[in-house]
Amino acid sequence: MVTEAEVWEALAEVPDPEIPVISVVDLGVVRGVRVDGERVHVEFTPTFLGCPALEVMRSQMAERIAELGAEPEVEVVLDDSWSTDKITAEGREKLREAGLAPPTPRGEGTTLVQLQANGFRCPYCGSRDTALENIFGPTPCRSLRYCRSCKQPFEQFKTI
Amino acid sequence: MVSPVLRRVSERAQLLLEIADDELILGWRDSEWTGIAPFLEEDVAFSSIAQNEIGHARALYELAARDLGTTADELAFDRSPEEYRCSALVELRLPEWERTIARHVLYEQADAERLERLKTSGDEELAGLAAKIDREEIYHRLHAEMWAERLKDEPRYEGALGELRPLVDRRNSGSAELTELWEEMTSVRRSQPAGTKW
Numbered sequence: 001m002v003t004e005a006e007v008w009e010a011l012a013e014v015p016d017p018e019i020p021v022i023s024v025v026d027l028g029v030v031r032g033v034r035v036d037g038e039r040v041h042v043e044f045t046p047t048f049l050g051c052p053a054l055e056v057m058r059s060q061m062a063e064r065i066a067e068l069g070a071e072p073e074v075e076v077v078l079d080d081s082w083s084t085d086k087i088t089a090e091g092r093e094k095l096r097e098a099g100l101a102p103p104t105p106r107g108e109g110t111t112l113v114q115l116q117a118n119g120f121r122c123p124y125c126g127s128r129d130t131a132l133e134n135i136f137g138p139t140p141c142r143s144l145r146y147c148r149s150c151k152q153p154f155e156q157f158k159t160i
Numbered sequence: 161m162v163s164p165v166l167r168r169v170s171e172r173a174q175l176l177l178e179i180a181d182d183e184l185i186l187g188w189r190d191s192e193w194t195g196i197a198p199f200l201e202e203d204v205a206f207s208s209i210a211q212n213e214i215g216h217a218r219a220l221y222e223l224a225a226r227d228l229g230t231t232a233d234e235l236a237f238d239r240s241p242e243e244y245r246c247s248a249l250v251e252l253r254l255p256e257w258e259r260t261i262a263r264h265v266l267y268e269q270a271d272a273e274r275l276e277r278l279k280t281s282g283d284e285e286l287a288g289l290a291a292k293i294d295r296e297e298i299y300h301r302l303h304a305e306m307w308a309e310r311l312k313d314e315p316r317y318e319g320a321l322g323e324l325r326p327l328v329d330r331r332n333s334g335s336a337e338l339t340e341l342w343e344e345m346t347s348v349r350r351s352q353p354a355g356t357k358w
């Protein structure tokens with residue numbers, strides 16, 4: 001029989017299909033793991049509901065659990081329990097290294113004025129002299145910004 | 161003709177379908193700007209909004225499907241056009257930018273009010289999903305707000321707001337445009353035998 005710790009370890013190897021530098025555990029979308037005999041129940045909280053990676057994440061998690069010799073049950077929790085605040089410190093660092101600015105904390109607000117302000121840090125040079133280029137980007141979870149300091153466009157993980 | 165899946169519809173399922181239909185049809189309409197928006201940023205914006213709205217529709221259909229003992233796909237694609245409960249506002253094909261923005265602004269306002277009510281509903285499952293959707297809609301609202309500010313006082317935009325406002329609370333006007341969209345949206349699914357696994 002597998003242990004909860006083994007399941008967590010296995011899930012830590014499942015990458016986000018669209019941002020493969022971080023795992024589903026770094027992303028904070030695994031809300032709980034319960035081992036019940038041969039069955040492993042995982043509570044999975046989607047990031048953005050429109051994210052095309054959700055289905056892939058779900059089936060990859062099930063596959064990894066099956067590889068441990070257990071019967072996977074991945075339950076999708078459709079409530080507000082995931083927030084970008086759940087991304088781990090390690091996950092945030094990995095995002096930054098990949099050139100993707102990590103989300104700001106929920107508490108800092110997401111009004112247009114705040115997004116257009118200079119509070120966002122460039123993941124390349126660390127400058128806060130950055131401008132909002134587009135609220136939307138290549139996936140629902142990202143915005144586009146431009147660093148006036150190092151002249152580098154970059155993607156900003158949206159706060160939700 | 162009423163599809164067999166809809167014979168017995170609870171009030172809750174009815175409400176879920178109403179919102180899901182709005183989000184699905186609007187998502188489809190928004191995606192019509194992909195590739196032809198006035199500039200690239202808006203191509204990206206409307207494509208992303210469309211994708212997210214359809215994601216919301218899917219989650220809402222899934223909840224309704226559980227109540228009704230069916231699947232999200234059957235609810236989204238196997239009903240007849242007259243069974244959709246979407247607002248007349250989202251039915252229209254609006255190839256004019258000012259009318260698209262007017263619809264965007266009106267829809268986001270009405271949707272925000274609806275989500276606010278649902279978030280405080282005693283139905284925990286519904287309230288939880290509404291809260292999740294609302295978080296994501298913040299970005300759609302910011303986009304609408306930005307355009308409303310840019311276009312305000314423009315006669316064509318103000319005219320479009322006046323023209324479209326009465327449609328917000330009308331449900332399924334039976335328009336030919338909705339039927340055309342339905343034909344397009346369901347054509348692939350209808351081309352396969354019933355019971356095909358997708």
